[in-house]
């Protein structure tokens with residue numbers, strides 16, 4: 001009796017599906033099978049129609065192996081066998097997921113344009129286009145400041161930072177898969193701008209004049225003077241030890 005030696009059949013995940021295993025044979029045949037997971041399928045012994053017995057999950061099991069037996073109804077029946085390979089085709093039933101709900105990054109305000117600030121990670125359990133991820137920044141007004149690599153999701157600097165102007169940025173990172181329809185998820189990104197010493201200390205006034213009694217100078221008393229930074233007009237450095245060296249000049 002002639003029968004296929006190998007069969008490869010495709011069934012869809014999540015849907016009740018069927019494949020016909022009788023196409024290779026004609027005549028009155030009884031079909032049986034051994035399958036590595038026998039609750040997933042039912043084989044109609046008369047028609048050879050193989051039906052999914054439950055909804056399949058490709059992400060749990062994508063391939064089933066088995067053997068199909070075809071026996072004729074002769075008084076001395078003959079049996080043929082075929083190795084059966086059932087592959088579950090993918091549906092886009094998983095969102096791409098970013099590894100954290102919130103990512104925290106930091107960059108020196110003197111960081112060079114193009115430097116990478118953050119490397120978010122994302123996964124999608126589906127395959128091919130259903131698992132192909134594309135990253136974007138959702139917050140339009142920050143698209144000039146940060147660039148997200150659409151393939152990797154890496155966040156890099158697109159323009160210069162200035163901590164004295166803005167010391168923190170927040171935007172929404174979106175990852176979308178290539179399925180039809182597509183699925184997506186988002187995460188918050190918070191980037192702190194770290195201070196660099198990029199501003200000189202500035203006196204509040206252009207000149208100061210004061211009088212000191214000579215006896216104080218003779219007694220070597222300590223003179224103190226506060227040089228104030230201009231709060232509004234001049235940018236202030238953060239958490240830096242301010243050491244001002246005063247030099248006095250005798251102008252008499």
Ligand SMILES: [Ca+2]
Nearest residue numbers: 057058059093
């Ligand atoms: Ca699935």
Ligand SMILES: [Ca+2]
Nearest residue numbers: 090091093126
């Ligand atoms: Ca899937």
Ligand SMILES: [Ca+2]
Nearest residue numbers: 094126130177
């Ligand atoms: Ca997907």
Ligand SMILES: [Ca+2]
Nearest residue numbers: 195196197198
């Ligand atoms: Ca600074």
